[in-house]
Amino acid sequence: MTETPQTPSNGSTTKDSLPLFGRANKDAELSSTGQIQSSDTADSNHPKKPNRPEKTKRRIWKVLFWLSFASSFIMIPVAAILFYFLTIYPTLPDPKELKEVTYQVPLKIVTQDNKLITEIGTKRRIPLEYPEIPERMTQAIISAEDENFFAHSGVDYKGLARAVYQLVTTGEKKSGGSTITMQVARNFFLTREKSYLRKLNEIILAYKIENELSKEEILALYLNKIFLGYRSYGVAAAANTYYGRPIRELSLDEYAMIAGLPKAPSAYNPIINPERAKLRRDYVLRRMHELNYINDEELAQALAVEVHAEKHGPIIEVEADYIAEMARSFALENFGEEALQNGLTIVTTLQSDLQQQANQALRHGLQEYERRHGYRGPIQTLDADQLNDQETLLKTLKSIRNFGDLKVAVVTGFEKNQTIVFSQEGETQRLDFKTMEWAAPYISVNRKGKSPKTPQDVLKIGDVIYIQMLNNQWQLAQDPKTESALVSLNSANGQIQALVGGFDYFRSKFNRAIQGKRQVGSNIKPFLYSAALENGMTAATTVNDAPVTFYDRNLEEHWRPENYSGKFYGPTRLRKALALSRNLVSIRLLQQLGVQTGIDYFQRFGFPTEELNRSKNLSLSLGSVQFSPLEVARAYAAFSNGGHLIDPYFIEEVRDFEGTTIYRSEPRTVCQTGYCPENDPQYAPRIIEARNAYIMKSIMKDVVTYGSGRKARALKREDIAGKTGTTNDQKDAWFSGFNPYITTTVWVGFDEPSTLGRYEVGGRAALPIWMEYMELALQAYPNEEPSMPEGIVTVPVNKETGQAVSADSADALYEIFREENAPEVPKISQQQLETIVEDLFD
Template identity: 40%
Template sequence: MKLLKPALIVILVTSFVGTATLLGTYFYIKTDLPNVDVLKDVRLQTPMRIFTQDGKLISQYGVKRRIPLTLEQIPEQLKQAVIATEDSRFYDHPGIDPIGMMRALVNLVVTGEKGQGGSTLTMQMARDFFLTREKKYIRKIREIILAWHMEQLLSKQEILELYLNKVELGHRAFGFGAAAQVYYGKSLNELTLAQIATIAGLPQAPSALNPISSPERSMVRRRIVLLRMLDEEYITQAQFEQAVNEPVTAKKYGAEINLDAPYLADIIYSEMIGLYGKDKAETGGYQIYSTASSDLQAAAQQAVRRNLHDYDERHGYHGVVKQLWASNETDDQNGQLLESANSELNNPAPWPEEQMLSYLQDVKTFESMHPAIVVKVNEQDIIIFNRQGKYSIIDWDGLDWARPFINDAKQGQDPKIASDIVQAGALILIRQREDDLHWQLAQYPQASGAFVALDPKNGAAQAVVGGYSFYQSQFNRATQAKRQVGSNIKPFIYSAALENGYTLASLINDAPITQWQSGSGNAWRPENSPAEYDGPIRMRVALTKSKNVVSVRLLRAVGLDNVAEHLTRFGFSKDDIPLDETLSLGSGSHTPLEVATAMAVIANGGFLIRPHFIQRIENEMGEVLWKANPVNACNPCVAESQINHVNADPDDLEARLAAEFGVAQQVDEPVKNILSAPRVISAENAFLVAEMMRSAVQINGAWDNRGTGWRAAMLMDRRSDIAGKTGTTNDVRDTWFSGFTPDLVATAWVGFDDNNRRLGRTTQNQNLVNKNPTKFNYIGNALIGSESGAHAAQPAWIRFMQHALAGKPEHLLPMPTDLLTVRIDKGTGKLTNRTDKTSMFEYFTQGTEPQSFVAEAEIIDSADQGEQSKKQIEDIF
């Protein structure tokens, strides 16, 4: 009893002092603690993700990789693995685990080191959200108090969900959803038990234990996780044995990009930075859906790259990347052929396979290009060693294009054998042909290209390509490169002429012009290309053949200022419009996006739409924050109040909209206010210009009457709803093709980034002609002669449109009610009663139709003209 009384006093005093100390410490640091109430509405830093309209990921921005998931979306095995390893009594303690704390205290007393912290998941959350990782007693006390507060505020399920999404797991992955993507390129529900155990072991030391940097340590940690799961009876012994013996399969994956479209993504990224600022845009978890579908964007990218390869290859081969050894060099080390470990082919190279493979791994390439080493040259094929450590054969079909490049206007002799092209020991680039996936010799195109496709009804971008490769050049030529547009300007000149009394049947003199310029002391002599002149011709024919002198005469007749003002209606900036007569030949410089926007006015019946790239913005939980409400090519447009009386059946409503407004609207939800785009030219004007542009892509009966863009119709199943215009500048520095249907408008451009460099010309490569003599000189790398819009730019447009319009019915805008058709004489544009080849029906705005009939003496009988040449052309296709 004598000893018991002092002991009780000591215990009471110690308890009192301890309690007072804890309370004092609590109240001392309480005022410095952050408010955990913010966790009720916490917003994790989540990267910005950009998708196509149909949900394919095209890019991701932000330093931290995070894929937020709800607790229901997280596999049960992962929750079990984390709880078993990090906090097995998670559901039993109030945020602080006394057993764990006591274990940490014993460890401190025994070892004298702060090796174990006894932290629960809640304490880890408190540290990660509000504190640092420094090992100090005061930090641990703060951690304990914050954990206790968090347990009062949040449920266990809420804490666990926050932890699984917040915890750092190495390689910039935050949360287990991101870790599954970074280490395995999969979603969490696709992981095996071994992979789940691997990432569940990372929170302790993500840098030291991750399976990429430290695979051996990772395997040890994985075993610990699996043992803890076995102890907690989350897995069976058989599951443990299988998982613990699996090899390490992790490697570093980028974002799960479904379609790499960096030029489009960069436009959207820049818009988001402008809206939200860089920090908020990159960490706010925004999910942006573009207006472009993955199908059309991919088709545009492929069309541009294929077209640039075709241009570059018809101009010749620039040579190998590097000659690694002399072609006659032998292996000095062993003096014999090295046997390949993975091929029946022998390795005749002086370099061992390991050396070649190591060298190839360090060669940087872009897009579809791959490095390879030529190990043997036969008569008409070569044997190559590629980056995958495999041997392949490139046959003559993949080599025969490679005659020497001399300059942009001159090529060397056609190769006869493979040794005319490469030697053994050459480092070369190869690519797979899109049509048959065979390998062929390749090189990076030196010319650049751009492509823009828009929906002419509302300006939604359908595809944007700013060059061959964003990783080679981030300059977006589709939206940033102002280049001379050449004859692409002519439809707008002709539109101005129609506004000023001209008709499609008006005769303009196609004859040479000489204009003395007193200021320079020189004569200005605009010429047709080719330099052929037909005398008086109808305006439709003049645009069809892209007659330069006719464009000059129309500019003079309408007036320079009037034409310049008219061009601004199509969205062209007045500052970019040259105020001299070269305007009529396309000396003004505009971006492909500006040209496509202007062409949309003609395609949609006269409305100026605004291009846009974002369809909607969502937060990380999929809630829509913003949705595009673009102006539409309809007048008047439908408002919600206007459709209340309309039959609710979607098909009936769509038909009503199509009939009344010329625009088919897909009705998936109640129609809100539809904003009307401003009408900038009349429906009649737009229809008549489109008619002339349809003639520009047709043969029009005789070879001599073909439009400059005739290949479009001949290679697109003779669709009658396509219209287009070529564009070629002086000295062929810029080439264009713009064309449309009422549902899709697209512009293609090809030129050099150095606009002093000409695209040049090519001579015939007989090797390519021999492959397919009937289609030679129509599209591809067998084209000959001077480059032009039809040769250099139009093939990209054709390939894209062939894909975009495949299986879709023809669609023509209805003829405006103020137009009529009358039969005219082709030679004079006057009325005629004849119904033979000398006549045709032509469109006129009421009151502008011809009033007099053609005299018999004026008629040129061309009934048989061109029939034979037309038959020959049709036989080709």
């Protein structure tokens, strides 16, 4: 009989009927007999029991999943690291390269005596070796940027972790995690792209750098590389930019100011943002104090200093901007664009004292021209409100550009015969009326108004004017409308010792010394007279100074040249005709020689053939050709050096960043020995005979002694000679002169050819500039006449006819001749001889 299962009295069920009680997710449940209970026999009110194989399979998959996840968590970073070190790491730069690093250093241009003319380049940098960097500078930088620099091995993990934590918790980068070594890695090898890969590269490179370089080498690299504003790279450049002094001369507060700049050169710029810059500076000072680099007293003193940075350019020692531009062009042509960043030094041929004297002489000469022609009035006039606000007044005055040695000032009052002015430097000056008596109103180049009697006749309160320091006192001046150029050469080798291309390079960059082609006027005459000597004439040869008329086919009219005086003087010896610059003698002289003969001869002196051929007529004798002052000076040097053609040059040598000479000029020089091989490339070629040069030099000495250049007698030199030059309507004024060692040419005129004024000839407009410059330039040379070459003889001639006469003739003077061209001296008669003897014993 089959028994019906009984339900216990306590309401419990048998094992077979137990519910799963929350184990529905289990695989299966065993029956009392050990067999899997069929789902058909399970209670329909409870979940079905899964079978055992399904439960085991699920467990296996679960284990596999977690194993896979764990392995992925480990393997992916391992794989990434392997990938990095197999692919990216080998491409990282070798820190050994830092031992031979080349900085982008600007091109430096200096004089022959090593005075700075300028620096040219996009980045200003003055690289220093570690021992050259002041300790206070390194302490300030370490305090501001990386206090554990000398302790860590390239990476400061605490600082890096702090930066990461701040970034995660605040979403902002509040402090940097980069060490100085990491910044060196970034600055020299990496881009500034913000990515995790770049940061990783930075860290790896930092370790490599620490293994290759000492801490001192790393710090020096950093301090020479960092950008500190205003194109300044490195702390030495920043010292010059912000304080105008070498870094070793800075004070504690200034070191701290520079040390605060790397974080944000614009935000903490002490010139643009002085208040914010002071906060950063003071932070650096406090950090230095916390790190025991400075004591309490030093901290207090430095914190009390107000921000006083000002923008400074390179410390220019010599103003020579026209030659600087010539040097820059030379560098680009010979060394390419990299010349402006490879730290080259170009040593020019300029002598600093002569260059400064040339600048001064030219500016004084142009101001004297201005004074001769009257005052054109103030720059502008300010009202009372503008005068009363001193801060605004200073800004107004500083906004007005000043050129050369001129300063801007405003008239603020009068006191007796003095004018009180306030300058753009914030200083009060007084101008004596005696220094402005010249300031009659300008009407035209040939007319002035009524001469002033009091300062108020010239100026009124509120007038903004130019002033200039002359003779140790401030004087009224004005920005000249005229321009000028000066070139001075070493006659023996062509070395340019001074060159000025205009009143101020920053007013006009046009270099009139080499680019300005102007009619030379009578400056051409010595070459014509030299041609006459070459063709058998002598200094005593006479040519008729008489009216002459020519028909000009180009102008379809008759040309009637005349002398500057408008007079005619009849037969005139060549010596006298050149000394007094007689135009008609020059015309007839070229007519006798032939125009083509003249052109061929002028070419010997280096004058361009193309320009000579443009003036292929008798006007060539009066200087209708156009040459630059440099071309004229080169030609005159042949008379100075005894007949040789030199090649002007302005680059002495070029040195690389290490100071090694990579270029040196090898000029052709005048042979000074008794024997000089012909066509030897080291010697300047001879273009005229030494005796020809000597006679021409003698004639041009008379230009200074009694001719058109006689003002130069004030120099009290026995060895100088030269020639004035003036063109039609006084549009160009020249003076070219020399002694046996140095040749200088000066030109004066308007850029747009226009008359300088009725009396503005070469001896008035150009000669004073030449004299002021040469007064200094000649001091280096003995004041003695050059020696006479062999083959020169002295013969007495009649001063009117040029014919040889006896020595006792009342009208006799001595003339020099080439031996073969010398006239015979008339024999003395017996009666003349007896008379001479009687006179001797009388």
